[in-house]
Amino acid sequence: MSVRDPNAGHAEPADQGATAAGAGVAHGDAPLAGCAALVTGASSGIGAATALSLARQGAAVAVVARRTGRLEDLAAVIRDGGGSCSVLTADLEDAAQARRTVEEAVACFARLDVLVNNAGYVAMGTIGEGDAAEWERMVDLNFNAVLHLSQAALPHLLRAAANGPRGVADLVNVSSVGGRVVRRNNGVYSATKHAVGALSEALRQEVTGRGIRVGLIEPGMTVTEMATGPGAAAARGVPQDAWLRAEDIARAITFVITQPPHVAVNEIMVRPTAQEH
């Protein structure tokens, strides 16, 4: 099957909903044929592009976010291209909903081979003047949800690694350059992303030898709603037409997931060529 990426062609953020199906791609040879993936934060930006990319590689995808309509549009594009997609609605800041999402995804496809923890939120601000409610939102979504989703997914990923078509399963966490580089005015977001990096490495060590690969993706400035919306970080002197597109990050995530079973790509930072820090 094949689907055209709704973010392709340097679409502006407002155009990032799913729009059209594209030309055909052989399905039988697809690297993720017979696999099921759960992508969080798939109603826009990097998550939507990743779900499309994984579907194009043959995976059945479950997509989750709060905006069901956007997810339904994306699912229609995937299905029009011959793929399988299930829409799940959840507020992942709520731990119970995050855990339930994993079980619902498994119920859809009777397996889970891939989890992409992508949903995230940013609110800029200093520690001194920041809004505590915004801190909690970032901690709950960017870190706590990753923890709950990952723990809930582990038994299913272990089963997929043991019995699945690839002999391996993948858990990919989307962090940020902010997960490596600390800047004033972005401390809490940066702290949540550093925590995701630490969690990813601990989990990697924990599951080594059991067939689960843990990958960490650290995007730089990427044209999405998050990066262009009200809470967005300063562009740091990089003109927006030089930023990454969501599909650039989706390509990196797909690269990690489609490696041969003995190859684990544990960390990738992807910056625009024009971004210094």
Ligand SMILES: NC(=O)c1ccc[n+]([C@@H]2O[C@H](COP(=O)([O-])OP(=O)(O)OC[C@H]3O[C@@H](n4cnc5c(N)ncnc54)[C@H](OP(=O)(O)O)[C@@H]3O)[C@@H](O)[C@H]2O)c1
């Ligand atoms: N864009 C950048 O420059 C950049 C740079 C570095 C890292 N990142 C990271 O990339 C990831 C994806 O962000 P993006 O840039 O693609 O931004 P985006 O377009 O704003 O996507 C964020 C996604 O998270 C979902 N989400 C937000 N709150 C949620 C909640 N409470 N429950 C469930 N889903 C929720 C949103 O869906 P709903 O609103 O429908 O729930 C949306 O699908 C994030 O982890 C972000 O930190 C982005």
